[in-house]
Amino acid sequence: MPLLSLISDRRPNRSFGQSIYSSKLKIIALSTKQSLLYVRMRYTLGMDVCSRQSLPNYIDALNHLLSVCLPLTPVKRDLMSALGLTLANDVMADRDQPPFDRSAMDGFAMSASDIQPGCQLSITGMVAAGASPEHYQTPVEQGCAYRIATGAPLPVGADVVIPIELAKVSQTEPATVSFEIDTVEPWKNIHRQGVDAHAGDKVIPAGTVLRPHHIAIAAAVGQVQLDVVPKPRVTLLTTGDEVRPPQTPTDQLQPQQIRNSNGPLVVALLSNLGVADVTHIHLPDEPEPTLDAAQNALQTSDLVLSVGGVSVGQRDHLPATWEKLGVxxxxxxxxxxxxxxxxxxxxxxxxIVGLPGNPVSVLASFHLFVWPVICQLTQQAQPHWQEVVLDRPAKAHPTRDQFRLVRLSDQNASIIGWQGSGDLMHTASADGFAWLPVGALGCETGQKVRFLPLVQ
Structure with a gap:
């Protein structure tokens, strides 16, 4: 009898997050000489979700997650507190910018028509920046010039400023000034009123991530309280009885114990994204403390992150905890x-985002999921994937996209050798993650792949 294989696969319709029921029956008939029928039956009933054959790909999973991430409610912040946040409402100019014709140079203000070859103009006034109205509302008479400072209002009757570098002032009294030019166009070296913005113009649009120059613009138009989208309040739950505080001395560590590196990693990544309101709690592998901490986190946080305890081990309590809390x-x-x-x-x-416990998995899944979630909550641009070129071949995974740490040299990416997702040390020289697509074929030298820089 030739080799015979019969496979039955039965799966109901399902959505993300639902358990999978599958029943597979494999019957393989071996050679007739042995007259042996070997029957293998395998049933999987809601077992480890991560052992399933049909897991969502990265893009589908991320989009599903982002679809429920609503922007946080805007709050009012003063200028310095608004730095780095997303503006919720337009900022408008309260008056013309600049609000008057002002000098762009230190020099002399006069009528352009007075500039003639060999002219000598009498110096009859001076206008400083911030000068009171009588200094610039007194007209400049024909054949005369006013000394003027950068930023000072242009006096009535003047339509040009000649830089002091082109002027020669007499040593006699009353003083006169001559110039190293024969003609000049009107409005030279004058910053005209309203040329930057008119009263009522939009000067910073909603959706802008506020940088220092935006703070300066808001200050210039008198907007010292801004409506902004805040950063999320985050609770970080790390887990593991084997995990000790980072400051634990070496001689106090048992051979099976490790220091908590995941907590500082996630807090540092959040800090680089401008998230400062972080409560970090380390939990023992016990159900009651886990339930209490998770329940409190849901009540006080916009985003709950956990590290470890997301699989199906007997001491992985988080999945059951979230189920009890009705998420x-x-x-x-x-x-x-x-x-x-x-x-x-x-x-x-x-x-809620639960990250696996191995440190490289934490680093990868934070960049792949948590970073986009924070961007969505705060109405900021999603992380930008670039394109790089592999400098050597890379083996593909047959069922999963790989995200491997790489070093960059120009636009060439070199995959860093590792010992698996527990190998924290290999991250030291990394610049970011290269996305190696799933498939039977690997990536060749010179192939272009997507690249995500590490959070800076």
């Missing part, structure tokens, strides 16, 4: 490497 599960397991067990859910507007 809406979005994803649990994604076809990526590293970071496959990543978890996401929400309750009302609070977003």
């Amino acid at each position: 809406t599960k979005l994803i649990h397991g994604v076809a990526i490497k590293p970071g496959k067990p990543v978890f996401a859910a929400h309750q009302d507007q609070c977003i």
Whole structure:
């Protein structure tokens, strides 16, 4: 009898976050000489989500997560507190900018028609920046000039400023001034009123991420309280009985214990994204403390991040905890490497993202999921993927997209050798993640791939 294979696969319709039921029956008949029938039956009933054959790909999982991330409610902040936040409402000019014709140079103000070859003009006045009206509202008479400072209002009757570098002042009294030019166009070296913006013009549009120059513009138009989208309040839950504080002396560490590097990693990444309101709690592998901390986090946070405890081990309590608290599960397991067990859910507007426990998985899944979530919550641009060229071949994974750390030299990416997702040390020289697409074929030398720089 020739080799015979019969495969039955039964799966109901499902959405993200639902458990999968599958039943597979494989019957393989071996050679007739042995007259042996080997029957293997395998049933999978809601087992480890990360062992399933059909996990969502990265793009589908991310889009599903972002679809429930609503922008945070705007708040009022003073100028310095608004720095780095997204502007919720337009900033308008309250008056013309500049509000008057002002000198762009230190020099002399006069009528352009008075500039003639060999002319000598009498110096009859002076206008300083911030001068009172009587100094610039007194007209400049024909054949006369006023000394003027940069930023000073142009006096009545003047339509040009000649820089002091082109002027020669007499040593006699009354003083006169001559110039190293024979003619000049009107309005030379004058910053005209309203040329930058008119009263009522939009000077900073809503949606702008406020940088120092935006703060200066807001100050110039008198907007010292701005409506902005705040950064999220974050609770970070790290887990693991084997995890000790980073300051634990070496001689106090048991061989099976490790220091908490994931907590500082996530807090530092959040800090680089401008998120300062972070509560970090380390949990023992016990259900009661986990439940209490998770419940409080949902009540006090916009974003809850957990590290570790997202798989199906007997001491991985977070999935059961979230189920008890009635959150809406979005994803649990994604076809990526590293970071496959990543978890996401929400309750009302609070977003929950569970990161795997290995440090490289934490780093990868933070960049792939948490960073985009924060951008969505704060109405900022999504992380920008670039294009780089591989400097050597790379093996593809048959069922998962890989996100490998690389070093860059110009636009050439060199994949850094690693010992798996627990190898924190190999991240030291990394510049970002290269996206190696799933498939039977690997990536060749010179192939272009997508690249995401590390959070700076």
